[in-house]
Amino acid sequence: MSFNIPDGVYPSLYVHVPFCLKRCPYCAFYKRLWDPTLEKSYLDALEKEVLSIQENSSSFNIKSLFIGGGTPNSLTLPSFSRMLKILSVFKGRFEVLEKTVEMNPEAVTPAYLRCLETYGYTRVSLGIQSFDKNELKLLGRIHNVKTIYKAVEIVKDSKLLSWNMDFMFGFPDSDWNGVRKSLDKAMEVDPPHISLYALTIEKGTLFEKHGIQPVVQENDYRQYQNICRYLKAKGYLHYEVSAFAKPGHECSHNKNYWTYGDFIGVGPSADSYLNGCHSKNTSNFSQYVKQPTPSIFKGKLISDSQKKSEFILSNLRLISGFLLSTYRQRFGSDVLKDFEKEIEELIGNRWLRLYKGRLQTTKKGLVMLNEVLIRFV
Ligand code: SF4
Numbered sequence: 001m002s003f004n005i006p007d008g009v010y011p012s013l014y015v016h017v018p019f020c021l022k023r024c025p026y027c028a029f030y031k032r033l034w035d036p037t038l039e040k041s042y043l044d045a046l047e048k049e050v051l052s053i054q055e056n057s058s059s060f061n062i063k064s065l066f067i068g069g070g071t072p073n074s075l076t077l078p079s080f081s082r083m084l085k086i087l088s089v090f091k092g093r094f095e096v097l098e099k100t101v102e103m104n105p106e107a108v109t110p111a112y113l114r115c116l117e118t119y120g121y122t123r124v125s126l127g128i129q130s131f132d133k134n135e136l137k138l139l140g141r142i143h144n145v146k147t148i149y150k151a152v153e154i155v156k157d158s159k160l161l162s163w164n165m166d167f168m169f170g171f172p173d174s175d176w177n178g179v180r181k182s183l184d185k186a187m188e189v190d191p192p193h194i195s196l197y198a199l200t201i202e203k204g205t206l207f208e209k210h211g212i213q214p215v216v217q218e219n220d221y222r223q224y225q226n227i228c229r230y231l232k233a234k235g236y237l238h239y240e241v242s243a244f245a246k247p248g249h250e251c252s253h254n255k256n257y258w259t260y261g262d263f264i265g266v267g268p269s270a271d272s273y274l275n276g277c278h279s280k281n282t283s284n285f286s287q288y289v290k291q292p293t294p295s296i297f298k299g300k301l302i303s304d305s306q307k308k309s310e311f312i313l314s315n316l317r318l319i320s321g322f323l324l325s326t327y328r329q330r331f332g333s334d335v336l337k338d339f340e341k342e343i344e345e346l347i348g349n350r351w352l353r354l355y356k357g358r359l360q361t362t363k364k365g366l367v368m369l370n371e372v373l374i375r376f377v
Helices: 036-056 077-090 110-118 133-138 145-157 176-188 217-233 252-258 285-290 304-315 324-331 340-348 363-367 369-374
Strands: 012-017 064-069 098-103 123-129 162-169 193-198 237-240 243-245 263-266 271-274 277-280 352-355 358-361
Touching (some): 012 252, 064 077, 077 110, 098 252, 145 162, 162 176, 162 217, 176 217, 193 217, 252 304, 304 324, 363 369
Parallel strands (some): 012 064, 064 098, 098 123, 123 162
Antiparallel strands (some): 193 243, 237 243
16 A cells, blocks of 8 residues: 655644543543553554555655644653654654644653653643633643643743643633633743633533533623733734734644645544545554554545535634635635635625635634534535
């Protein structure tokens, strides 16, 4: 089995680490509890998968690398280091400008950061979520506010260029005053990038089982709009519906998803989109460690209309939207004709707008983004 990547296509690489030290009651991501034996079999399988991609592909460049999960730093330090070594097989074939690892605050230590520096990593994404001790307790997180400050200090003392803070809102019975207090504390640690998440109740989670309700929708919208205004006043560029960056700190790995670029996912349950094909690695851990065949070898070609739809769904998340000419170059047709009825209606509702040759979601549309995007499915 082999695959070719055309000249000029630079996919991103995503690596899924399927372990956590504890299962948070709201989380629906693919993960299992960390275990030393499983950790070893995971790394053996990851090594086989990565080598298989390398051996069966023509030479190609990778745009960015992102290790997520799960909790990558739930791996012991020797295993964490082994994982970075496995992934460094790509080194020398190209220069990867942005390499990010997700980390949870409770397991951030100077030794993990030194390891990241050794392998040329540039960025960490900290799963902070909140600076309110009751909200952290509700989320079932291991860390507390003190742990956050300590983790941030360690990251800031490292040679890494940037870091992200995950921040959640929309907690049951929350109001803007509470969110603001949490944000005020967040500003003290001066994160260069913030990823914002509304608490949602996912199927199969303990929150769903226990009937936990997020804040009512109207309040949720208000909190979102207030957070956007607050962060703008603090000098953040709002560049995607849920992403905010200080100048020069936008996440290029995520921008590749939002501009509908190609990406390769490795590790159990990881998705890929390459050469117009979708594929997904098995979500069955035992199956993955037994046979870690990269799913990109058997990707499913999608239709042109699906590609157009996915392009719009991704790009309308960006505040800048997309150039009509980019769509034309990519698909050989006019988006205003392909989706005439939908776009007219959404512009009429003031949820979309045409501005300087671009189609963009308006501020009003961002709040209702799911309603906007569903028109293009
Ligand atoms: S640490 Fe992150 S991935 Fe793990 S269970 Fe909690 S929210 Fe989910």
